[in-house]
Every structure is written in structure tokens, then in C-alpha cells.
Amino acid sequence: MEAQSAHSKIYMKPVGFLDNPQYFDEQNSRLNNSLMWFSQIECTTIDEGKSARALVPVEQWPQLLEKMVEPLAERATALFANLTRPHAPLQCGERVIRFDQPHVMGILNRTPDSFSDGGKHAGKNGSDPQAAIDAAFNMATAGASIIDIGGESTRPGAEAVWEGDEIKRVVPVIEKLTHCGAAISVDTRKAAVMEAAIAAGAHIINDISALLHDKRSLEVAGVSGKPVVLMHAPSSGKDPHKGNGYGNVVTETFDWLEQRIADVVEAGFEREKIIVDPGLGFGKSLADNLALMNNLAMFHALGQPLLIGASRKRMIGALSKEAPVDQRLGGSIALALHAIQQGAQIVRVHDVPETVQAAQVWRGMRDAGVTARV
Structure with missing residues (x-):
């Protein structure tokens, strides 16, 4: 060197x-x-x-x-320490999330306009939560460690949702799922929704704006004591996909997340309760997404558990003859397994049973490799 x-x-x-x-x-x-x-x-x-x-x-x-x-040596020492330091488990109600093996987070959209399954779990007239509750229990039974419940679509071009409507979509489902066996995550960027979801029993906050969209979010998350997912997006405004492109998407995303972690910790948040997500698909081109996927292991040097959400995203269609959203299972599993093979602790997916099975087979091979004697 x-x-x-x-x-x-x-x-x-x-x-x-x-x-x-x-x-x-x-x-x-x-x-x-x-x-x-x-x-x-x-x-x-x-x-x-x-x-x-x-x-x-x-x-x-x-x-x-x-x-x-x-100070290059000092920084290198800190980065290596981040790579090798064990992550503390997260207590999520009755569930303990340990990071000695990968976890599957099931996506449950309570929205009529999500890019993949819009309306599927909205229920009759968007008011009946039973379809979503049944779907969540099925995910937990299939092996999802975490159920991520969202009431606002963040696909490109989606309209913003009033926080009152978002609360009506997610809270009834969360209330019914507090004892389903899985940890419950609320996918929102609004402080009022976070508060309502936590009061209903949510264990994790998953914010695509990394607690930047709403001025109250950082305080609400900190006071709650709940773990939080900080995701990278080029904008914390109304359109999270709006950006000016990247010179080097990998290092720029890394730097942004590193600074955001530092800011959140400085504000009093517990570092052990921070999970990071590089934000695949948010304001990023196909080349950007591929660069991030090929360099996922670098993000372990941030020192936090790593969450990857690539399920059914446009990059799969772009690489597979424009396969429509409902025909991207193979690509979704390929990306989830790649993330797991790069050490990602959580993969966020729509197709829970298939991904859990793939992760279990991978786990079996890893166990056999680690314990092999020749």
C-alpha cells in the first residue's frame, strides 16, 4: 500500500x-x-x-x-474495530434479535399505491385491518423475525399521506400483532406516527429519512428508547428520490451514514440501537445500486447492524428483460442471499417463506463449514 x-x-x-x-x-x-x-x-x-x-x-x-x-492510522484502527466488534442483541418485546445469524424482515404495506403490493393488505375501503393482520401472522409463522408495517408509499411519484390517515392504517394492525412472536417495526418518517405506533406496541422505528424528515422524529425516537433504522436517501424532503447523482455512490453513501450516525449519537441516542440501510433504489441508478450491492461488506465498517431492502425493486426488472413486479421472486432471493453472504444482518423482503427457506439453507451450509473436520 x-x-x-x-x-x-x-x-x-x-x-x-x-x-x-x-x-x-x-x-x-x-x-x-x-x-x-x-x-x-x-x-x-x-x-x-x-x-x-x-x-x-x-x-x-x-x-x-x-x-x-x-490520523490515517487512528481511523483505520477504528474501522477495523467496527468490523470485528460484536453487535449487542435488541430486546423487542418478547423477541430478542441477536445478530449471530441473518434475519428476515417481512414487508407489510397498508397502502393502496405501493409499487409492489399496493392495496393487497389495505382491506375493504382501506379500513378493515384483518387482511393485513392475517398476512403478518403468516409471515411470523413462516419465520420472519421482524414485521415492518407501513402506511405511506415512498415509491417514486407517490403522494404524501396525512399523518392521521397513516396512523389509522398502521395502529390497528400493530395492536393486534404485539404477541405474534415477531418484532414489530413501523415504517414511517413522521413523528406523530412513530408516537402512535410505539404506544400501540411497535418495537422498532424504520425511517427512510434517517430521522430528518420530521423535526420531532429524533426526539421521539430517543425518548422511546426503541431501536431505529437510519436509511440513506438523497433527500429528506417530500420526494426522497430527488438528488443530483453521485461521483462515487459507495463512498458518498458511507460518508453520509457515518455522519448521520455521529449526529444521532451526539443528540443522545444509544449507538447500540442504531441499524443502517444504504437505501437501494432511492435516488440511485442501476449502476449505483449494483455498486452498492457489490460493496455491501464495506458498510460493516460503520459499526452498526446492516439492513438491506432489495426485494422486487426495479433493478431486478432492469437485469431480467423488464420482468414485472410480481415476477421478480428469483431476483429478490438472489439479492437477499448476496446480502447475507456479505454479512448483512437483516434482509427486508416481500416473499417471506421463500427467503426464510433460502436463508435456512445458507445457515446450514455455514454451520457445516464452520464445524467441518477433515
């Missing part, structure tokens, strides 16, 4: 994942407390717009660190 100046910025991505880590003592490190062990680190340094990359074996990391100038 070439010598860098004190003004360089470094990014680290764990690579070289091993099937049988026990055969390579001191040549690998565990990725957080997951079932993944990495043997190399892909280091990228950027200085005055110029980037340099190096592939560093884990056992040579201490020697490389000694050669780095400050």
Missing part, C-alpha cells in the same frame, strides 16, 4: 470470506459476531480525488498499520 498523506481518507471492506476458518488460525478475523470470517481487507485510500487500493491479508494488518501516518 502506497504511503498516504495525513489528508487521505481510508475505507475498508472485509473480503476473502472463509468456509473453514478454524484451519487458518491468526489468518482471519470474525465479522462482528456473525457466521462470517474474513481473511483479507480491501483498503481504499482517497487523497485529493485520487484513489489507491490494496489487498491486505489479515495477519499483515498490524504491520501495515504501523506504516500509516496519523
Whole structure:
């Protein structure tokens, strides 16, 4: 790795994942407390717009660190610590979410205009919650660890929903699901909806604006003590897809999330209760989304559990002869499995039984690899 100046910025991505880590003592490190062990680190340094990359074996990391100038060495040390630090479990009512294995989050839209399943769970005239309740119980029975309930579509071009209507859509469902066996997440960017959902029994706040859309959201989330998902989007305004494009979508998204985590923690929020989401599809082109998917492992250096939501998104259609939304199961599972293989702790999906099955098969193979004796 070439010598860098004190003004360089470094990014680290764990690579070289091993099937049988026990055969390579001191040549690998565990990725957080997951079932993944990495043997190399892909280091990228950027200085005055110029980037340099190096592939560093884990056992040579201490020697490389000694050669780095400050404050580059200090930052590199912190990033490596983030890669290897275990994530604390989240207490979500009766459910404990542990991050030693991947979890499936089931998507439950109570909206008439969501891009994938608009109206499916809205009920008669949008007022009867029973269809949504039944769907949620089916997801929990199928193995979803978390049910994510939303009352406002955030697809491109969607109209904003009054918070009162959003509350009417999500609260009756949450009230019925508090003992379904899964953690309940509310997908909203409005403080009033967060308050109502938490009062109804929600355990997690999932905000696509990272608590920026509503001025009260940060306070509400902090006072609640609930875990929160901070997602990257190019805008926290009415249209979360509005942006000016990216020079490097991976590093810019990483930097944005890193700063947002720091701001939320500085405001008094518990760092152990923050989950991050790079926001696939939000103001990002196909090339941007592919770059993020190919570099998901880099986001572990933020030090937080990682959530990926790629289910049925437009990138699948773009890569598969414009397959319509209801014919994207194969692509959705492929993206979910790729995320899991990059260490993502949560995958947010529409097709819960199929994704749970795929994750269980992956888990079986990982267990066999970790415990294998030849």
C-alpha cells in the first residue's frame, strides 16, 4: 500500500470470506459476531480525488498499520474495530434479535399505491385491518423475525399521506400483532406516527429519512428508547428520490451514514440501537445500486447492524428483460442471499417463506463449514 498523506481518507471492506476458518488460525478475523470470517481487507485510500487500493491479508494488518501516518492510522484502527466488534442483541418485546445469524424482515404495506403490493393488505375501503393482520401472522409463522408495517408509499411519484390517515392504517394492525412472536417495526418518517405506533406496541422505528424528515422524529425516537433504522436517501424532503447523482455512490453513501450516525449519537441516542440501510433504489441508478450491492461488506465498517431492502425493486426488472413486479421472486432471493453472504444482518423482503427457506439453507451450509473436520 502506497504511503498516504495525513489528508487521505481510508475505507475498508472485509473480503476473502472463509468456509473453514478454524484451519487458518491468526489468518482471519470474525465479522462482528456473525457466521462470517474474513481473511483479507480491501483498503481504499482517497487523497485529493485520487484513489489507491490494496489487498491486505489479515495477519499483515498490524504491520501495515504501523506504516500509516496519523490520523490515517487512528481511523483505520477504528474501522477495523467496527468490523470485528460484536453487535449487542435488541430486546423487542418478547423477541430478542441477536445478530449471530441473518434475519428476515417481512414487508407489510397498508397502502393502496405501493409499487409492489399496493392495496393487497389495505382491506375493504382501506379500513378493515384483518387482511393485513392475517398476512403478518403468516409471515411470523413462516419465520420472519421482524414485521415492518407501513402506511405511506415512498415509491417514486407517490403522494404524501396525512399523518392521521397513516396512523389509522398502521395502529390497528400493530395492536393486534404485539404477541405474534415477531418484532414489530413501523415504517414511517413522521413523528406523530412513530408516537402512535410505539404506544400501540411497535418495537422498532424504520425511517427512510434517517430521522430528518420530521423535526420531532429524533426526539421521539430517543425518548422511546426503541431501536431505529437510519436509511440513506438523497433527500429528506417530500420526494426522497430527488438528488443530483453521485461521483462515487459507495463512498458518498458511507460518508453520509457515518455522519448521520455521529449526529444521532451526539443528540443522545444509544449507538447500540442504531441499524443502517444504504437505501437501494432511492435516488440511485442501476449502476449505483449494483455498486452498492457489490460493496455491501464495506458498510460493516460503520459499526452498526446492516439492513438491506432489495426485494422486487426495479433493478431486478432492469437485469431480467423488464420482468414485472410480481415476477421478480428469483431476483429478490438472489439479492437477499448476496446480502447475507456479505454479512448483512437483516434482509427486508416481500416473499417471506421463500427467503426464510433460502436463508435456512445458507445457515446450514455455514454451520457445516464452520464445524467441518477433515
